[in-house]
Amino acid sequence: MNPRYLLTSVAPLGADPVDVLLADGVLAAIGADARAQAGDDATEVDGTGLVLLPGLVDLHTHLREPGREDAETIRTGTRAAALGGFTAVHAMANTSPTQDTAGVVEQVWRLGREAGWVDVHPVGAVTVGLAGEQLAELGAMAQSEAAVRVFSDDGKCVHDPVLMRRALEYVKAFDGVVAQHAQEPRLTENAQMNEGVVSAELGLTGWPSVAEEAIIARDVLLAEHVGSRLHVCHLSTAGSVEIVRWAKSRGIDVTAEVTPHHLVLTDDLARGYDPVFKVNPPLRTDADVEAVRAGLADGTIDIVATDHAPHTREDKDCEWAAAAFGMTGLETALSVVQQTMVDTGRLTWADVARVLSEAPARIGRVTDHGRPIAVGEPANLVLWDPAARTTVDPAQQATKAVNSPFRGRELPGRVVATFLRGRATVLDGEPCDAAVVR
Numbered sequence: 001m002n003p004r005y006l007l008t009s010v011a012p013l014g015a016d017p018v019d020v021l022l023a024d025g026v027l028a029a030i031g032a033d034a035r036a037q038a039g040d041d042a043t044e045v046d047g048t049g050l051v052l053l054p055g056l057v058d059l060h061t062h063l064r065e066p067g068r069e070d071a072e073t074i075r076t077g078t079r080a081a082a083l084g085g086f087t088a089v090h091a092m093a094n095t096s097p098t099q100d101t102a103g104v105v106e107q108v109w110r111l112g113r114e115a116g117w118v119d120v121h122p123v124g125a126v127t128v129g130l131a132g133e134q135l136a137e138l139g140a141m142a143q144s145e146a147a148v149r150v151f152s153d154d155g156k157c158v159h160d161p162v163l164m165r166r167a168l169e170y171v172k173a174f175d176g177v178v179a180q181h182a183q184e185p186r187l188t189e190n191a192q193m194n195e196g197v198v199s200a201e202l203g204l205t206g207w208p209s210v211a212e213e214a215i216i217a218r219d220v221l222l223a224e225h226v227g228s229r230l231h232v233c234h235l236s237t238a239g240s241v242e243i244v245r246w247a248k249s250r251g252i253d254v255t256a257e258v259t260p261h262h263l264v265l266t267d268d269l270a271r272g273y274d275p276v277f278k279v280n281p282p283l284r285t286d287a288d289v290e291a292v293r294a295g296l297a298d299g300t301i302d303i304v305a306t307d308h309a310p311h312t313r314e315d316k317d318c319e320w321a322a323a324a325f326g327m328t329g330l331e332t333a334l335s336v337v338q339q340t341m342v343d344t345g346r347l348t349w350a351d352v353a354r355v356l357s358e359a360p361a362r363i364g365r366v367t368d369h370g371r372p373i374a375v376g377e378p379a380n381l382v383l384w385d386p387a388a389r390t391t392v393d394p395a396q397q398a399t400k401a402v403n404s405p406f407r408g409r410e411l412p413g414r415v416v417a418t419f420l421r422g423r424a425t426v427l428d429g430e431p432c433d434a435a436v437v438r
């Protein structure tokens with residue numbers, strides 16, 4: 001039987017405090033009814049001062065399994081996700097073997113279910129082996145048990161415009177979306193960081209904004225031409241925001257994401273040559289940070305997605321040029337969004353629910369997450385303490401990897417509890433290892 005939880009005096013989406021009862025996997029009652037229906041066996045959770053949000057949904061997570069279990073496994077990555085307040089994640093396709101067949105996506109989906117921490121939705125590769133030469137079996141992945149709806153070669157750009165056009169056409173048949181990693185390869189050969197004043201000073205090969213913007217501009221036009229749905233991964237420049245704003249004003253069916261790190265960190269951090277700040281796309285400038293915040297605030301950017309990219313120490317603790325691109329992010333995402341967008345007055349908690357839960361669930365066609373906080377809805381929820389302060393210590397995190405760019409920084413907020421279909425995966429800030437759903 002599913003446990004019952006009575007959350008007392010919680011603030012749904014930051015609104016006035018109420019009691020909320022979770023029973024039988026759903027939100028069973030809100031307000032005075034909640035306590036009345038709770039009975040004696042409900043576990044009471046004091047929600048005073050806490051915000052209740054729909055469980056977070058990440059459209060962009062690297063779980064590394066199969067193939068790089070030394071960096072992360074589905075079990076460790078999804079446990080980290082639950083601790084970050086997530087109830088569903090989309091697992092990127094750049095695994096080994098690549099998630100480019102029904103067999104591999106079903107394996108990832110099954111391992112996610114067995115781990116039980118969050119719902120794992122595998123992303124399907126657009127091209128075989130992410131090689132950019134031949135379309136993968138998109139239809140077979142869509143029809144598999146994993147019911148893939150998001151397709152991406154993330155880590156690599158679908159650079160060939162003919163393949164991109166075909167992929168956009170093909171996914172229409174099953175209401176899928178192509179999530180593009182926008183990086184013009186020729187403009188970014190050997191690129192190490194953002195192209196600008198800092199790269200010139202450091203003598204590192206630069207990565208110009210136009211390498212991202214040129215692909216986004218091309219792809220929104222392709223999406224318009226074929227009447228399909230496009231999603232732009234980890235948009236990072238002011239120009240990209242402008243292009244997406246223009247595309248939306250034309251009625252093009254495009255959505256876009258920004259990562260937590262691009263909401264706050266800049267290329268100045270490369271000055272220390274610490275590869276923890278090496279990421280794809282690279283950290284940009286103050287002006288870009290301001291533009292992506294403004295884009296998220298005005299709805300041009302639809303969602304925040306973590307691009308959680310765990311790496312082993314060997315792949316990160318080396319000289320800058322040899323180090324892998326990527327940062328972890330699942331356990332700090334909501335804190336960074338609070339700090340950059342809520343505490344600055346640019347987003348309300350209802351907006352946070354939209355950008356970290358409702359919209360990513362809608363884009364990924366995940367129907368039982370990102371739902372309103374209302375009676376009868378699946379109890380996929382997170383209880384958040386906005387007044388808490390935590391100093392980030394990667395050694396204390398659940399992810400196997402230690403490449404958090406926020407290490408040593410104090411960030412606001414803390415996950416008190418996460419509920420997946422009414423079961424606590426996190427309670428009192430601690431993972432409920434014994435209680436995971438199988």
Ligand SMILES: NC(=O)N[C@@H](CC(=O)O)C(=O)O
Pocket residue numbers: 062094154155156181278279280281307309310325326327
């Ligand atoms: N975002 C990153 O910096 N890294 C990603 C893939 C990628 O986009 O290069 C990874 O898989 O490590």
